Amino acid sequence: IDWWDNVGIAPKDPILSITEAYFADSSPRKINLGVGAYRDDEGKPVVLQCVRDAQAKIAGCEFLESLSRQGSMKLVDESVKLAYGESSDVVKEGRFAGVQALSGTGACRLFAEFQRRFRPEAQIYLPAPTWSNHRNIWRDAQVPQRTFRYYNLESKILHFEALMDDVKNAPNYSFFLLHPCAHNPTGVDPTEEQWREISYQFKVKNHFPFFDMAYQGFASGDLDRDAQAIRIFLNDGHLIGCAQSFAKNMGLYGQRVGCLSILCKDAKQAISVKSQLQQIARAMYSNPPVYGALLVSTILDDPDLRNLWVKELKVMADRIIKIRAVLRKNLLELGSPLNWDHITNQVGMFCYSGLTPEQVDQLTNKFHIYMTRDGRISMAGVTTENVAYLANAIHKVTK
Numbered sequence: 001i002d003w004w005d006n007v008g009i010a011p012k013d014p015i016l017s018i019t020e021a022y023f024a025d026s027s028p029r030k031i032n033l034g035v036g037a038y039r040d041d042e043g044k045p046v047v048l049q050c051v052r053d054a055q056a057k058i059a060g061c062e063f064l065e066s067l068s069r070q071g072s073m074k075l076v077d078e079s080v081k082l083a084y085g086e087s088s089d090v091v092k093e094g095r096f097a098g099v100q101a102l103s104g105t106g107a108c109r110l111f112a113e114f115q116r117r118f119r120p121e122a123q124i125y126l127p128a129p130t131w132s133n134h135r136n137i138w139r140d141a142q143v144p145q146r147t148f149r150y151y152n153l154e155s156k157i158l159h160f161e162a163l164m165d166d167v168k169n170a171p172n173y174s175f176f177l178l179h180p181c182a183h184n185p186t187g188v189d190p191t192e193e194q195w196r197e198i199s200y201q202f203k204v205k206n207h208f209p210f211f212d213m214a215y216q217g218f219a220s221g222d223l224d225r226d227a228q229a230i231r232i233f234l235n236d237g238h239l240i241g242c243a244q245s246f247a248k249n250m251g252l253y254g255q256r257v258g259c260l261s262i263l264c265k266d267a268k269q270a271i272s273v274k275s276q277l278q279q280i281a282r283a284m285y286s287n288p289p290v291y292g293a294l295l296v297s298t299i300l301d302d303p304d305l306r307n308l309w310v311k312e313l314k315v316m317a318d319r320i321i322k323i324r325a326v327l328r329k330n331l332l333e334l335g336s337p338l339n340w341d342h343i344t345n346q347v348g349m350f351c352y353s354g355l356t357p358e359q360v361d362q363l364t365n366k367f368h369i370y371m372t373r374d375g376r377i378s379m380a381g382v383t384t385e386n387v388a389y390l391a392n393a394i395h396k397v398t399k
């Protein structure tokens with residue numbers, strides 16, 4: 001018999017297929033604005049100096065087995081401090097269940113699985129729009145999903161009233177996925193005041209906040225500032241779930257280093273929750289890889305390397321902030337009558353440009369510029385050299 005007769009081709013991932021099309025294009029002018037990976041102003045991928053130094057520091061160490069547990073525990077402790085604050089009681093009292101995860105995606109997947117096992121009746125509310133893989137992750141964990149309104153396409157700002165209505169109208173004890181900073185794909189985050197209101201309403205409704213923090217430090221260049229939403233919820237006494245990724249802020253995309261933490265009511269509960277997370281992980285992939293975790297924990301644990309990292313992170317964030325301003329300026333200088341304020345108002349890796357799918361197709365077909373059809377521009381792909389070409393192309397297709 002033919003075992004796999006019933007298998008058709010899976011639908012292509014929208015982001016990965018853009019990269020394929022980009023590589024197949026032979027034009028020297030081509031630009032890839034699809035993938036959310038940082039590039040320097042020459043369009044090159046970056047290995048941070050702090051990572052190179054950490055590599056040198058751990059070279060030759062007997063980490064393959066003996067350090068694996070230790071490295072992983074240190075990674076979790078340092079990650080949790082990064083998210084909740086160095087001096088947070090949660091950390092001091094050990095009121096969290098934390099495990100190393102396969103980057104941000106793996107942390108979300110592990111949480112989704114945990115949620116289905118222990119809260120099988122609850123749905124997850126995802127922002128509209130959100131990173132497309134969130135839907136796949138909670139789908140595969142068989143958690144029913146709903147959306148809550150987040151972004152106003154017309155005014156290109158947070159749809160705050162609608163968001164609050166949806167929070168109020170969701171059944172009590174619902175799970176909500178929140179992006180604490182640099183929302184993907186819109187680049188629009190709630191203000192501090194809005195976060196306070198959201199946190200208050202979550203308390204009223206007894207909702208569970210799950211933060212997917214893939215970009216800490218990338219929005220403002222400041223790690224604490226980018227964690228402000230989490231700190232506000234923490235102060236209000238919420239028990240939070242948090243996925244952290246070191247893919248973007250340490251440039252460790254391929255190493256898959258992340259952390260999942262779940263705050264608990266006391267240290268005893270944390271032990272139970274952690275044991276369950278470990279058991280779920282054990283059946284899926286046994287243990288997470290060691291090398292990347294050692295790199296991250298080495299950087300976070302060494303004051304010099306950590307300072308260097310903070311500086312390098314700021315350089316990346318600042319480049320993106322600066323190139324946003326240049327893109328907007330170029331569009332205005334070309335005489336575009338449209339309002340491009342959102343390019344500089346939005347934060348993080350992405351600009352939700354407002355370009356229609358047809359305009360994106362024109363950019364690709366006429367100008368060799370690749371991006372998702374929702375008009376999301378990965379600002380990391382914009383450089384001093386290509387920004388004028390990009391602005392001109394955007395102007396041409398929006399005239």
Ligand code: PLP
Nearest residue numbers: 103104105131184212214245247
């Ligand atoms: N969450 C969000 C919102 C993201 O944008 C991304 C990456 O694009 C991830 C999670 C996953 O990142 P990784 O699994 O590479 O750490």
